[in-house]
Amino acid sequence: MGIGTSIFLLALGAILTFAVNASIGGLDLDVVGWILMAAGVLGLIMTTLVWGRRRQTVATTTDEPVEYRRVEERRDVTPPL
Numbered sequence: 001m002g003i004g005t006s007i008f009l010l011a012l013g014a015i016l017t018f019a020v021n022a023s024i025g026g027l028d029l030d031v032v033g034w035i036l037m038a039a040g041v042l043g044l045i046m047t048t049l050v051w052g053r054r055r056q057t058v059a060t061t062t063d064e065p066v067e068y069r070r071v072e073e074r075r076d077v078t079p080p081l
Helices: 003-019 029-054
Strands: none
Touching: 003 029
């Protein structure tokens, strides 16, 4: 879940909990709103943990010299058979 989805769930849950005064038979919209807000907070925490670990960089240095090999192709000489 990304940051945008988590914020969307938080906003939708807050709207259902605090702004909507409708009642649906057998469904409490306040509880649904709290569940959506909890899912949004959990998604934000998990996203920041995952992205925080990805940003760690590891740099290694070697004292060994780098060797280069030069390959030259001649077109004026026919290849051996």
